[in-house]
Amino acid sequence: MALETSAHSPAPVRQIANLISQWVDKLGAVWVEGQIAQISRRPGLQTVFMTLRDAVADISVPLTVPRDRVDSLATPLVEGASVVVHAKPSYYANRGSFSLAVREIRMVGLGELLARLERRRQLLAAEGLFAGELKRSLPFLPHRVGLVTAPGSAAERDVLENARRRWPNVAFEVAYATMQGPRAAAEVMEALGRLERDPDVDVIVVARGGGSVEDLLPFSDEALVRAVHRLRTPVVSAIGHEQDQPLLDLVADVRASTPTDAAKLVVPDVAEELRRVDTARQRIRQVLGGWLAREQAGLDALRSRPVLGDPRGLLAERAGEIEALRERARRTVTHRLDRATDDIAHHRARARALSPLATLQRGYAVLQDAGGRVVTSVAGVRPDAPISVRVADGRVHAVTTGTTRTELLEESDG
The missing domain is CATH 2.40.50.140 (Nucleic acid-binding proteins)
Incomplete structure (x- = not known):
């Protein structure tokens, strides 16, 4: 209205x-x-x-x-x-x-179709097939690179040419498989198994040059995803372009956006590595040169010291000290010997003064009877008794002819 x-x-x-x-x-x-x-x-x-x-x-x-x-x-x-x-x-x-x-x-x-793929992704993720801790690192320089791709494809050409341009001596083991259609998943699994059994293959690249969602369906096949999960060799997925993400990208150890990017990931660039080696050599040379310069400066500082400039000077100084010590020891020993000699002479003089021989040398004699007893009184001597007179240089043997008593004079005080 x-x-x-x-x-x-x-x-x-x-x-x-x-x-x-x-x-x-x-x-x-x-x-x-x-x-x-x-x-x-x-x-x-x-x-x-x-x-x-x-x-x-x-x-x-x-x-x-x-x-x-x-x-x-x-x-x-x-x-x-x-x-x-x-x-x-x-x-x-x-x-x-x-x-x-x-x-x-x-x-x-x-x-x-996308909804089914999303459901499959969620189920496989729940089982842990896409866990980050399961991802293996790629070898720095693989002995041999396995490649799964279609025969004569642009993906094969991109991987081989770019890899050999980066590292000319890289070796490839190519296993061809159908990369589209109902047989693709089975043939890719067979090629992966063949490369897995080769002990020289260190890394495997699965490469395809993009396509529609329907074209990439084989690379979201559950059997293929589980087969890649069981491999011991690291796998690089180079399926489709940056915006494509089949389930193979999630289970692979490394995802490459394109086959060209996969070639850059599996082998290093020889020119870049040579530059790194040259840079490392220069750094080592600088570090070693700096260390040698510091050590040389330390040696020069040590050599500039007087004691190392003329080592004999230190020896001469020590030799003078040793000579002074020797002279001092000599004087000390001589002094002690002189004192000991004087002490000996003093003790010898005292001993001689106390010796009966010294008394005999002053003209005194010791008279002994035939029994060798010292005669101190005429009372014990009989006439014609043999006696022995001890003088300073020997004994005189005699016979008493008689005795005469002499009165002893007693000393009195004062």
């Missing part, structure tokens, strides 16, 4: 909004196909807000979907999935916003 309005009799906003809402409510439910561009789950709300984008034109429309319908999908709903929704147009007058109230949602085409 037309609304009569004019500049002098305008309609209020609420009236216009309500009329639009009433008109939209008269529209029936429709089936709409598009691509999910945004998913918003707000805590506490039983409604999930999404944006449905047209696959060709730059046009999008908001969706409101009951949470239970989203959770009941067989495969998780992800951004970028293609879907078909059965929805009724709705206009919210209070905010003047238009949306589609979804009653049913179905995954179709590529969207369904």
